[in-house]
Amino acid sequence: KAGVTQTPRYLIKTRGQQVTLSCSPISGHRSVSWYQQTPGQGLQFLFEYFSETQRNKGNFPGRFSGRQFSNSRSEMNVSTLELGDSALYLCASSLAGVGEQYFGPGTRLTVT
Amino acid sequence: TQLLEQSPQFLSIQEGENLTVYCNSSSVFSSLQWYRQEPGEGPVLLVTVVTGGEVKKLKRLTFQFGDARKDSSLHITAAQPGDTGLYLCAGEGSGGGADGLTFGKGTHLIIQP
Numbered sequence: 332k333a334g335v336t337q338t339p340r341y342l343i344k345t346r347g348q349q350v351t352l353s354c355s356p357i358s359g360h361r362s363v364s365w366y367q368q369t370p371g372q373g374l375q376f377l378f379e380y381f382s383e384t385q386r387n388k389g390n391f392p393g394r395f396s397g398r399q400f401s402n403s404r405s406e407m408n409v410s411t412l413e414l415g416d417s418a419l420y421l422c423a424s425s426l427a428g429v430g431e432q433y434f435g436p437g438t439r440l441t442v443t
Numbered sequence: 444t445q446l447l448e449q450s451p452q453f454l455s456i457q458e459g460e461n462l463t464v465y466c467n468s469s470s471v472f473s474s475l476q477w478y479r480q481e482p483g484e485g486p487v488l489l490v491t492v493v494t495g496g497e498v499k500k501l502k503r504l505t506f507q508f509g510d511a512r513k514d515s516s517l518h519i520t521a522a523q524p525g526d527t528g529l530y531l532c533a534g535e536g537s538g539g540g541a542d543g544l545t546f547g548k549g550t551h552l553i554i555q556p
Contacts, residue, residue, distance in 0.1 A: 374533075376544060430535065432486075432488065434486045437484070
């Protein structure tokens with residue numbers, strides 16, 4: 332089975348812009364979670380989608396949003412980018428819930 | 444808010460030595476997972492422990508879940524350079540995943556040949 336794929340792998344944006352990141356889960360996995368990883372804070376949970384519905388949400392501002400499509404692919408959007416949004420954004424899929432997560436390689440976002 | 448504290452933060456040892464990494468919390472977790480992450484990649488799941496007191500072995504790696512399901516340890520025997528990486532523990536709360544997985548900040552492990 333193919334693993335979790337994320338595009339793009341690297342991205343450079345300017346403050347105030349918006350960005351959309353994409354994630355394709357492992358075939359058959361219906362749950363997709365997004366995490367932000369920074370050196371200072373480690374991995375922090377953003378949100379989880381299951382069957383096109385946001386099921387859980389972490390403690391991030393409303394500038395961070397996401398959606399899931401009928402084929403389980405997911406996108407994450409960050410609007411009005413801030414310097415502090417520079418991070419590795421990781422997508423993880425699982426069969427049905429938060430449980431055992433299978434991570435993609437991440438998208439490295441740099442905000443200048 | 445559930446927190447997981449990992450120790451040590453950094454560890455550099457010689458090939459062939461043994462080591463233990465700790466993951467502690469004041470909260471109870473329904474399960475706990477260990478991941479290894481290499482530079483430029485996402486974390487890779489190593490093991491999941493569910494039952495208090497559970498011990499799982501994966502070749503030279505031994506994972507233990509505390510009796511009260513608040514802490515865990517990872518022991519590596521005869522470490523090899525290929526074990527180098529960031530080791531992360533992650534707990535699933537008893538709230539059915541409402542807060543996603545809670546991750547520790549990780550232990551950066553370097554095994555020198």
